Amino acid sequence: MPSARGCRAGARREVGDGGEPGTGVPGSYRRAVIRWTGAVVTALVLSGFALLLLSGQYVREGPVLVTLTASHGIHRGDLGIVAAWLLGMIGLLTGVLAGRRQR
Numbered sequence: 001m002p003s004a005r006g007c008r009a010g011a012r013r014e015v016g017d018g019g020e021p022g023t024g025v026p027g028s029y030r031r032a033v034i035r036w037t038g039a040v041v042t043a044l045v046l047s048g049f050a051l052l053l054l055s056g057q058y059v060r061e062g063p064v065l066v067t068l069t070a071s072h073g074i075h076r077g078d079l080g081i082v083a084a085w086l087l088g089m090i091g092l093l094t095g096v097l098a099g100r101r102q103r
Contacts, residue, residue, distance in 0.1 A: 032100070039096045043089060050085040054078055 062076030 035096055035099050039092055042092055046085060046088050046092070050081055053081045 058077065060077055064073040064075055065079075066074040068074065
């Protein structure tokens with residue numbers, strides 16, 4: 001009589017997929033979720049720091065380039081902060097997308 005082991009529907013998994021037995025969730029999906037969750041948290045922290053720098057006053061903010069209100073404007077130093085934030089986001093996205101497996 002043949003063995004009933006592994007005959008359940010969906011019980012077979014590819015060797016090396018890294019999923020936990022009995023969960024039905026492949027390891028590649030779990031790794032992708034962890035990778036994207038980490039990327040979103042990192043993006044939020046990076047954006048929060050950039051907003052804190054943009055909203056605060058610091059010594060080398062430079063002259064006002066664009067006046068928004070009587071007490072607020074875009075300073076020359078803000079351009080560097082925005083550029084650094086943009087480079088950080090591009091690097092983060094590049095790192096996440098490079099972590100995907102090629103099929």
